[in-house]
Amino acid sequence: xxxxxxxxxxxxxxxxSIRELVAARTETLSLYQRLASMRPFGAAHSVQPVLExxxxxxxxxxxxxxxxxYRRIEENTERxxxxxxxxxxxxxxxxxxxxxxxxxxxxxxxxxxxxxxDRLAQDLSRLGEALADRIDLEDRLIRALTQSRR
Numbered sequence: 001x002x003x004x005x006x007x008x009x010x011x012x013x014x015x016x017s018i019r020e021l022v023a024a025r026t027e028t029l030s031l032y033q034r035l036a037s038m039r040p041f042g043a044a045h046s047v048q049p050v051l052e053x054x055x056x057x058x059x060x061x062x063x064x065x066x067x068x069x070y071r072r073i074e075e076n077t078e079r080x081x082x083x084x085x086x087x088x089x090x091x092x093x094x095x096x097x098x099x100x101x102x103x104x105x106x107x108x109x110x111x112x113x114x115x116x117x118d119r120l121a122q123d124l125s126r127l128g129e130a131l132a133d134r135i136d137l138e139d140r141l142i143r144a145l146t147q148s149r150r
Contacts, residue, residue, distance in 0.1 A: 010077075017068035018142055024061040025135065031057050032131070036124055041117040051120075055109035062101050065094065065134070069141055083144045090137045097137075100130035 031054040041047050072078040073087045104127045108120070 014072070014145060017071070018146065021061075021064045021068040021138070021142075024057070024064040025138075028054070028057045028061040029131070032124070032128065036128075039121055041120045047117060047120070051108055055105050058101055059105055059109075062098055065138060066098075069138060069145070080144075083141070086141060086144050090140060094134060094137050097130040097134040100127060 031050065035047070035050050035054050038047055038050065070087065070091070073084065078084060078087075104123055107123065
C-alpha cells in the first residue's frame with residue numbers, strides 16, 4: 001500500500017508544481033502586457049518600475065520551468081517513456097527560449113533608470129515570440145505529465 005500512497009503523493013506534488021508554474025507564467029504575461037501597453041517608451045522613470053518587476057517575474061518564471069517541470073526528469077524519478085521522450089525532444093528548444101530570456105534580462109534588469117529604451121519595443125517583440133514558443137512547449141509537457149497512466 002505504501003507504493004500506492006507514494007504514487008498519490010508524487011502526483012499531488014506534480015500537480016502543485018504545475019500550478020506554481022502556471023501562476024508564475026500568468027504573472028509574467030500580465031506584466032508583459034502591462035509593459036507593452038506603455039508604448040511608445042518615453043521617459044525611463046515611468047517605464048523602469050514596471051520593467052524591473054517584469055524582469056523579476058520573468059526570471060522566476062524561467063526558473064520555475066526548469067525546477068517544476070524538469071526536476072523529476074533530471075532526478076531520474078520519471079519513468080513514463082512518453083514523458084521522457086517528449087522532454088528530450090523539447091528541452092533543447094526550451095533552452096533556446098531561456099537564452100532569449102536571459103539576454104533580455106541582462107539588458108534591462110539592474111540598477112539605475114538611465115536605460116536606453118530605444119530597443120525595448122523590438123526586444124519585447126522578440127521576447128514575446130520566445131515566450132509563446134516556450135508556453136507551447138511547456139503545455140505539451142504538462143499534458144504528458146498530467147495524463148493518467150493507462
